[in-house]
Amino acid sequence: MVRIFGWFAAISLLAGLVMAFGVAPREVTQGNVQRIMYVHVPLILASYVAFVLLAIASLVYLVRRDPRADRVAHASGEVGVIFVGLGIATGSIWGKPTWGTWWTWDARLTSVAILFVMYLGYLLLRGTIEDPERAARYSAVLGIVAALDIPLVHFSVYWWRTLHQPPSLMKPGGFTGSTSILWPLLVNLLAFVLLYAYFVARRVRLLRAEAEATA
Amino acid sequence: MSYARRALAVAWKDLAVERRSKETLNALVFFSLLLLFVFQFTLGGDRERLAAVLPGVLWLGFVLSALLALGRTFLVEREHDCWEGLLLAPGDKSAIYLGKLAGNLALMLLVETLVLGLFVVFFDIDLGRALPGLLVVVLLGTLGLAAVGTLFAAMTANVRARELLFPVLLLPVQVPVLLATVKATESLLLGEPLGAVAHWVKLLAAADTIYVVVSLLTFDVVLEG
Numbered sequence: 001m002v003r004i005f006g007w008f009a010a011i012s013l014l015a016g017l018v019m020a021f022g023v024a025p026r027e028v029t030q031g032n033v034q035r036i037m038y039v040h041v042p043l044i045l046a047s048y049v050a051f052v053l054l055a056i057a058s059l060v061y062l063v064r065r066d067p068r069a070d071r072v073a074h075a076s077g078e079v080g081v082i083f084v085g086l087g088i089a090t091g092s093i094w095g096k097p098t099w100g101t102w103w104t105w106d107a108r109l110t111s112v113a114i115l116f117v118m119y120l121g122y123l124l125l126r127g128t129i130e131d132p133e134r135a136a137r138y139s140a141v142l143g144i145v146a147a148l149d150i151p152l153v154h155f156s157v158y159w160w161r162t163l164h165q166p167p168s169l170m171k172p173g174g175f176t177g178s179t180s181i182l183w184p185l186l187v188n189l190l191a192f193v194l195l196y197a198y199f200v201a202r203r204v205r206l207l208r209a210e211a212e213a214t215a
Numbered sequence: 216m217s218y219a220r221r222a223l224a225v226a227w228k229d230l231a232v233e234r235r236s237k238e239t240l241n242a243l244v245f246f247s248l249l250l251l252f253v254f255q256f257t258l259g260g261d262r263e264r265l266a267a268v269l270p271g272v273l274w275l276g277f278v279l280s281a282l283l284a285l286g287r288t289f290l291v292e293r294e295h296d297c298w299e300g301l302l303l304a305p306g307d308k309s310a311i312y313l314g315k316l317a318g319n320l321a322l323m324l325l326v327e328t329l330v331l332g333l334f335v336v337f338f339d340i341d342l343g344r345a346l347p348g349l350l351v352v353v354l355l356g357t358l359g360l361a362a363v364g365t366l367f368a369a370m371t372a373n374v375r376a377r378e379l380l381f382p383v384l385l386l387p388v389q390v391p392v393l394l395a396t397v398k399a400t401e402s403l404l405l406g407e408p409l410g411a412v413a414h415w416v417k418l419l420a421a422a423d424t425i426y427v428v429v430s431l432l433t434f435d436v437v438l439e440g
Contacts (some may be wrong), residue, residue, distance in 0.1 A: 118387040156391035
């Protein structure tokens with residue numbers, strides 16, 4: 001089952017790569033460097049998926065006290081932090097040639113950076129508590145607080161002047177760009193969500209083995 | 216005892232302990248005074264530059280003293296098995312949270328009033344017409360800080376590296392509150408009316424509501440075991 005996820009992720013990643021380089025057109029003003037979007041955007045969106053699932057798993061844990069829910073939250077946190085980190089890195093690489101700077105305190109960059117440190121703190125909390133049951137409880141509380149904080153962070157940083165190009169996928173009125181851009185992006189999005197699912201499934205299995213070994 | 220009475224009992228107990236020992240309060244006031252010196256030394260005497268960064272510096276002072284004060288919320292309970300005593304109290308445990316929150320809020324507002332007074336004296340800011348609006352912003356901002364701070368203090372009370380973990384968890388979550396308070400304070404000190412920063416005030420109110428409600432609902436989970 002887990003292996004099938006892995007194969008699907010690998011195949012769709014390959015397809016996404018081919019589409020990003022083969023199907024997607026060369027951007028007129030930015031040139032080939034714009035193709036990094038096909039990695040950058042899916043990474044960030046997949047990390048949001050991870051954090052939302054983390055919050056849901058946390059809630060499920062608090063209600064049911066099922067260690068499996070805690071393992072999903074734990075794995076989602078780790079994969080989400082890695083994805084956000086990579087998303088910020090690819091964004092930096094994209095920003096340098098197009099904006100002329102690696103980093104700027106623009107609204108959306110800032111809110112993603114805050115998410116990154118917030119969930120780093122989440123992993124830090126997990127790491128410092130030895131008792132697994134207590135770690136699960138505290139992390140679940142933090143996971144819920146952090147998820148509810150996301151819209152607040154978003155609104156508070158939104159009231160700054162923004163340099164980032166406005167969202168092209170999810171905006172009022174729907175997507176207006178060419179389908180030759182949309183399809184490679186969607187395939188890559190699917191690929192990264194599958195990759196997330198695969199990583200989480202592997203990590204959950206590992207966490208279960210760890211729990212069994214120490215029990 | 217009713218829910219409100221139990222919450223009040225916890226708050227009153229904390230304030231009575233603080234009034235008698237003045238342990239936290241004395242250190243906090245001294246700390247704030249030192250912060251003022253540090254700000255003055257690092258920012259230099261340039262009036263104009265100081266005026267431009269004053270709202271940020273003011274809230275930096277509030278946040279740093281809040282980190283010290285809030286982190287200690289549950290430390291007083293560690294001696295003489297007070298922790299167990301609190302937990303054995305019958306009824307909904309979230310009353311303990313409300314009481315602790317009220318105690319923290321009172322302590323922080325007292326320190327912040329003193330810091331604001333020191334700022335007026337040392338940095339010669341003219342509060343004037345800004346004062347009523349500023350009170351609203353400070354009250355809402357402090358409530359946000361204290362609400363999450365009290366919850367996180369309970370979580371980190373029995374954890375290794377508590378002093379490190381507490382600010383590391385609290386600060387990222389408090390970014391919306393910090394942005395809102397600093398921006399609103401900036402506008403208010405420039406002489407704008409409270410209506411001009413209504414969006415920030417609404418954000419603060421929303422944040423406070425979310426923080427307090429979530430903390431009340433999850434505090435039980437934090438306390439068990």
